[in-house]
Amino acid sequence: MNPPMVLPWLAHRAGVSIGRAEALWPTACRQAAQITGQRDGSSYWGTAVQTLLRLLQEERRQTVSLxxxxxxxxxxxxxxxxxxxxxxxxxxxxxxxxxxxxxxxxxxxxGPAPAVRLPRTGGYMPPGRER
Known part of the structure; x- marks a missing residue:
């Protein structure tokens, strides 16, 4: 499965090497297939990219100093x-x-017109039936 064209940019933005990002892409595709139950379609690809972003964030947290x-x-x-x-x-x-x-x-x-209450009697007067 070919990685997306923006993968080098995403890897650079996350501070992860391109090789590591390419290794994370099949994992993201497998997880997206498990979540959506599909192998193609907009929901599958959207889930795959979101999963890749999450994996890149986790990878960034693992590689930084304390x-x-x-x-x-x-x-x-x-x-x-x-x-x-x-x-x-x-x-x-x-x-x-x-x-x-x-x-x-x-x-x-x-929206609907508000109900009008008469000040003296306090009774209910439907909208449009004012005296």
Missing amino acids: LTWPWLLLQSGVEHWSRLTRNWLAPIDASLHTWKLHLEGSRHFA
């Missing part, structure tokens, strides 16, 4: 929390944006 370990752990921790924060905050941001559009009375809001 003095660089804290910095690598800090970097991976920041990357991990950045991904988590983006995934957590995206739905909240979308909800706040919709709420803001609704409060501004924008015509872009496609």
Whole structure:
């Protein structure tokens, strides 16, 4: 199986030799085949590249000196929390944006009209039936 054209660039970026990256490529392909159950297709190739990136990161951590370990752990921790924060905050941001559009009375809001309560009786009045 031929390695991807970007393999030398990925190896250089990870600080791993090209020969070692080429040796990791078949491992990534085998793991992608086990995960997806396919040997071809976009999900297979995407999984293979993601697995290769993970293997290159693990290889980089194994080849560095002990003095660089804290910095690598800090970097991976920041990357991990950045991904988590983006995934957590995206739905909240979308909800706040919709709420803001609704409060501004924008015509872009496609949600249901709010129920109107009468101030004196406190009863429920369906939308569109105001007095």
